[in-house]
Amino acid sequence: MAGIMRRLRSIIQPATISIALEGENGKHRIKRASDGEDEVLLPLIDGREPLRGTITIQTASGQRIDHKGITCEFIGQIELFGEKQQKNNFVSVLNQLEDVGAIQGEQTYRFDFSQIRKQYETYYGTNVRLRYYIIVKIARSVMANIIHEQEIVVRLLEKEPQENKNIRMEVGVKGSLHIEFVYSRSKYHLSDVIIGKITFVECRLKVKYMEIAILKKETTYVEGQSYTDSDNLMKFEVMDGAPVKGEVIPIRMYIKNLDLTPTFPLTDSTFQVKYLLNIVIFDEEDRRYFKQQEITLWRKTLV
Known part of the structure; x- marks a missing residue:
């Protein structure tokens, strides 16, 4: 047998x-x-x-x-x-x-x-x-x-970017809301920390709370058509409650433990991967005001 x-x-x-x-x-x-x-x-x-x-x-x-x-x-x-x-x-x-x-x-x-x-x-x-x-x-x-x-x-390991400008954004609703966002850099390695601040220049709107999220957008290209899949990797509540004019809120987001890859530009005419900082403001009537800013991610170490 x-x-x-x-x-x-x-x-x-x-x-x-x-x-x-x-x-x-x-x-x-x-x-x-x-x-x-x-x-x-x-x-x-x-x-x-x-x-x-x-x-x-x-x-x-x-x-x-x-x-x-x-x-x-x-x-x-x-x-x-x-x-x-x-x-x-x-x-x-x-x-x-x-x-x-x-x-x-x-x-x-x-x-x-x-x-x-x-x-x-x-x-x-x-x-x-x-x-x-x-x-x-x-x-x-x-x-x-x-x-x-x-x-x-x-x-693929990359060298430190020679040019790494800061990011400045504004969110505004005429006559009632003006917020400035500043981030120290626009390019981050995969174990980095995103540092910035939010300044309420004008705030007559009744803000309930504000969130900052890191979004991943994967776009594929097939037969002349594009398909995009978005994934919210991290949501960070910046504030809960009404801010006052002139208030400054510091931001510090650790991204090391997130499931991140480097940014992929258009690769072999088939796909690309982008990462964005997404800011969303909710007022007391649950209306949303948002702004997105692309950031570049790069690999500094093998693991």
């Missing part, structure tokens, strides 16, 4: 394939949900570092596998979800590990994709994801191909 089970396993899974990145033991790992919704740990790399490693193939019970070739491919892909799903490979580099032949037992191969530019950062969004992965394929004539995929998280 045990022999029969071993033979069955060798038919169902004739070989196991593993991919090890160079220096993997010293790399961070990022927890992500897989397509099956189970969480997996994915290796994290700096987009500037070389991508090299080894591939190990172990045939089941020393079984011999005839093949039409063994390949290793590095792919960068943008995938759109929703009604009009589509996938687009912006990077695809194929290495031939073996020509037609056979393998038996354990075989190890080296791969090197160091010369490939990783121009975008990995992104997991609501309607789009940008990912990188290595796929190993053992091509066979009669039986199904044997395929193994390893996803890799790529992050």
Whole structure:
């Protein structure tokens, strides 16, 4: 019986394939949900570092596998979800590990994709994801191909912006409300603190309370149409109660623990991600007065 089970396993899974990145033991790992919704740990790399490693193939019970070739491919892909799903490979580099032949037992191969530019950062969004992965394929004539995929998280570090002007905004209702908002900068790294102040220059309106929120706007582009998904990441109540003329309220918002990414400008003509500061004022009749200001987020550290 045990022999029969071993033979069955060798038919169902004739070989196991593993991919090890160079220096993997010293790399961070990022927890992500897989397509099956189970969480997996994915290796994290700096987009500037070389991508090299080894591939190990172990045939089941020393079984011999005839093949039409063994390949290793590095792919960068943008995938759109929703009604009009589509996938687009912006990077695809194929290495031939073996020509037609056979393998038996354990075989190890080296791969090197160091010369490939990783121009975008990995992104997991609501309607789009940008990912990188290595796929190993053992091509066979009669039986199904044997395929193994390893996803890799790529992050791109940036230098401190040379120009980082402050933000000034005004909200006003003629004759009854004039508020000035000042933020110390317009660009923030992902562990930063947003510092600013609110000044009530004129306030005859009966203000009930005021909120500042950080909004994320993800826009995807499909067949000439755009689709935007907005997410309120953080809501900060600035004040509760009526302010007086000349009152100044300091603002200090810590963004380190929010689920943030860098700002994505239009990426491969497929999607973009923006972040905005959204100010909302509620009066006693529950009318809303709001103002939005875009900010730029950038990555300072790998984790």
